[in-house]
Amino acid sequence: MANGVDNALDIPSDAQQLAFMSTMPSEIIPFVFSHLNQRDCMNCMAVCRSWYIRVPQYSRRIWEKLSLSIYDIHMDNRRFERCLGSHVRSITFHVFDDEELHRMMQKLIHHGCTKVQSLGKSRKDGSMSVRDGWLTPYTT
Numbered sequence: 001m002a003n004g005v006d007n008a009l010d011i012p013s014d015a016q017q018l019a020f021m022s023t024m025p026s027e028i029i030p031f032v033f034s035h036l037n038q039r040d041c042m043n044c045m046a047v048c049r050s051w052y053i054r055v056p057q058y059s060r061r062i063w064e065k066l067s068l069s070i071y072d073i074h075m076d077n078r079r080f081e082r083c084l085g086s087h088v089r090s091i092t093f094h095v096f097d098d099e100e101l102h103r104m105m106q107k108l109i110h111h112g113c114t115k116v117q118s119l120g121k122s123r124k125d126g127s128m129s130v131r132d133g134w135l136t137p138y139t140t
Contacts, residue, residue, distance in 0.1 A: 018115055020025070021050070021051070021054055021058075029058045030058045030060075030061065032058075032123065033055065033058045033061075033062065034059075034062065035063055036059065036062065037062070038063065038083070041055055041056075041059045041062055041063075041083065042077065042079040042080060042083070043083070045055065045079040046079065046120070046122040052082070052118070055083075056082045058084075059083065059087070060083075060087040061087075062083075062089060063083045063084065063088060063089060064087055064089045064090065065087075065088075065089065065090045065091075065092075066091045066092070067091075067092045067094065068091065068092070068093050068096075068104065069093075069094040069095050069096075070094075070095050070096055070100055071095065081111055084111035084112060084113050085111065085112040085113065086112050086113070086114055086115045087115075088108070088113040088115070088116055089115065089116060089118065090116065090117065090118040090119075090120075091108065091115050091118075091119050091120070092114055092115070092120035092121070092122065093119075093120070093121045093122070094120075094121075094122045095122070096121065101121065104135060121136045
């Protein structure tokens with residue numbers, strides 16, 4: 001390995017791969033993450049502890065809208081939970097019964113999703129119901 005690069009594969013060393021967030025201008029990093037989807041952000045958080053801590057702060061814009069299904073494997077994932085917060089503005093629930101919906105809404109509130117402006121729930125027939133100001137009955 002010369003100059004931190006594995007010549008056989010031209011892959012930067014681990015230290016070089018991880019250092020890009022430290023050396024890149026702070027206003028550029030959110031721009032880079034804005035081109036990823038939520039699953040990609042969670043995968044980035046698995047790279048190392050530094051990324052686990054930093055990715056949520058740089059990817060907030062991606063997490064403004066959530067579309068959740070009981071079939072989503074990431075709903076009980078710590079990386080997913082770290083990406084929640086007051087920046088979440090819109091949530092759509094798919095395939096939730098009333099009990100699951102209530103439990104998930106409590107979880108979202110627990111993780112700081114208290115400024116949601118729009119809430120939607122898909123019905124079995126494929127139609128949607130949308131409600132604004134959804135937190136009132138859950139936080140009083």
